[in-house]
Amino acid sequence: MGIGWEAGLLVGMGGNGVDVSQADLIVGTSAGSVVGFELASGGDLTRAAELVNSANEADGLAGAPGRGGEQGTEDLQLLIAAVAEAAADPGAADQIRAKLGRMALDAPVVTEQRWLEAFAQYAGADWPEHFACTAVDTATGRFQVWDRSSGVDVQRGVASSCAVPGIFPPVTIAGSRWMDGGVRDMLNADVAVGKGKVLVVSCTVLDIPPGLALPSLDAMFGATRGRLEALRRGGAEVEVVVPGPEMLEVSGWGMNLMDFSRAEAAYEAGVRQGKSEAERLVRFWG
Numbered sequence: 068m069g070i071g072w073e074a075g076l077l078v079g080m081g082g083n084g085v086d087v088s089q090a091d092l093i094v095g096t097s098a099g100s101v102v103g104f105e106l107a108s109g110g111d112l113t114r115a116a117e118l119v120n121s122a123n124e125a126d127g128l129a130g131a132p133g134r135g136g137e138q139g140t141e142d143l144q145l146l147i148a149a150v151a152e153a154a155a156d157p158g159a160a161d162q163i164r165a166k167l168g169r170m171a172l173d174a175p176v177v178t179e180q181r182w183l184e185a186f187a188q189y190a191g192a193d194w195p196e197h198f199a200c201t202a203v204d205t206a207t208g209r210f211q212v213w214d215r216s217s218g219v220d221v222q223r224g225v226a227s228s229c230a231v232p233g234i235f236p237p238v239t240i241a242g243s244r245w246m247d248g249g250v251r252d253m254l255n256a257d258v259a260v261g262k263g264k265v266l267v268v269s270c271t272v273l274d275i276p277p278g279l280a281l282p283s284l285d286a287m288f289g290a291t292r293g294r295l296e297a298l299r300r301g302g303a304e305v306e307v308v309v310p311g312p313e314m315l316e317v318s319g320w321g322m323n324l325m326d327f328s329r330a331e332a333a334y335e336a337g338v339r340q341g342k343s344e345a346e347r348l349v350r351f352w353g
Contacts, residue, residue, distance in 0.1 A: 068324050069098030069270040071333035072314050074115030076268065077106060079341020084349045087266060093198050094212075094258045096248040098270060098324075100200035100228035104189070104221065107198035115334045144322075145170075146232055150250060151283035154290035161208035164250050168205025171232035171246050179236045182226060189222040200228040201248025201255045205237045210251045212258055234325060253287070256305075257294040265298055266352065267307045271321040306351050311340045 077087065087093075088106050095103025105112055149167040153160040176182075199214040202224070213224040219240055227238035227245035237244035248255055259265045273288050298305050310318065313336040317329050 068318055068326060068329050068333045070101050071115045071330035072270060072310065072318075072337040073098060073102040073268055074105070074112040075334035075337025075339075076308065076341040076344065077102065077337075078112050079338040080345045080348065081112075081341075083342050083345035085345045085352050087352065090266075091197060092259055092262060093195075094255065095198070095200045095225075095228065096253065096255045097229055097231065099268065100225045100248075103198055103200060104192075104195065104225055107195035108192070115330065146250070147287060148283055149232075150252075151287040153251075155286040160251075164203055164208030165206060167232050167250060168203070168208065168237070168244070168246060171205055171230070171237050172244060174233045174236075176234065176236050179238060182230070182236050183222060183238070186222045186226045186229075189225055190220070192221040194221055194224075199258060200224055201251070201258065202227040202230075202238075202240075202245040203248055203250045205232075205244045205246050208250075210248070210255075211245065212255075231325070252291055252294060254291055254294070256291075257297060259303070260298060260301060262303055264351070265303050265305045266348070267295065267305065269307065269309045270318075270324060272309050272315070273307065304351065306348060308340075308344055308348075311336070311343075314340065 080087070088109070093103045093107045095101070102112070102115075104110070105114075146167070149163060153163040156163065194215040196215055199212050202211050202213060203209065204211065213219050213228070217224070223238050223240050227240060228248050229235065230237050230246045232246050232250065235247075237246045239245075253271060254267055254269055256265060256267045269291075273292055275285050275288065295305055295307065310321075314333060315321075317332045317336055318324055323329065
């Protein structure tokens with residue numbers, strides 16, 4: 068669903084004066100790695116639903132264990148808890164992520180080969196010079212940024228960045244198994260350190276709604292906000308786009324992001340939000 072919303076958002080923004088395709092650096096994490104590659108390589112973002120369906124249906128993937136629905140929501144909650152635990156204890160973050168990596172390796176999901184087939188359209192593709200995506204080593208918890216200089220093919224790089232633990236299989240690269248970069252941070256916006264302007268797109272809100280007490284989410288969101296503030300302290304102008312009311316309803320406040328049947332609705336919500344976001348971002352980006 069995140070692919071649909073992010074793609075729609077960029078389509079809506081691009082049609083209203085905010086074209087980010089020529090940014091100096093485009094960094095994607097998880098769904099953002101798919102959208103980021105398409106954006107950086109001049110792909111057609113209006114095909115978002117088709118991209119989601121390709122990942123969901125390739126070689127019978129839609130019927131595989133650990134996918135979507137209630138199971139997907141439960142796995143997403145476990146992931147959030149682990150990311151929150153690492154955020155609350157930075158000194159042990161790699162070890163906590165490695166523990167999640169062991170769970171990812173043992174999870175009853177589709178084979179790695181079948182997962183890679185979902186990204187077959189990227190096989191042999193050139194790596195855009197200004198595109199990077201993120202992943203985490205399942206064995207060590209180490210964070211990794213893949214880009215043109217990494218010597219990794221696009222298919223495996225993007226597939227690894229989308230390999231949500233417990234839902235999709237880790238991807239083998241250079242003898243190690245790699246999982247979703249969102250295990251370290253939902254955004255990993257600090258990869259853009261040194262840039263003068265940074266536009267950040269988040270598939271979830273970054274603040275707990277008033278009246279709710281959710282310590283785990285607060286820790287996770289707090290770590291992300293801290294990285295954004297570090298960018299600002301470093302001299303960057305930073306603007307953040309989070310889901311509006313329509314996308315929050317479609318995604319169940321982020322808890323249904325793995326429900327791929329909602330991708331088209333998320334895309335349409337993104338297009339409408341992109342038009343309104345362009346009004347406030349046109350001066351910033353221009």
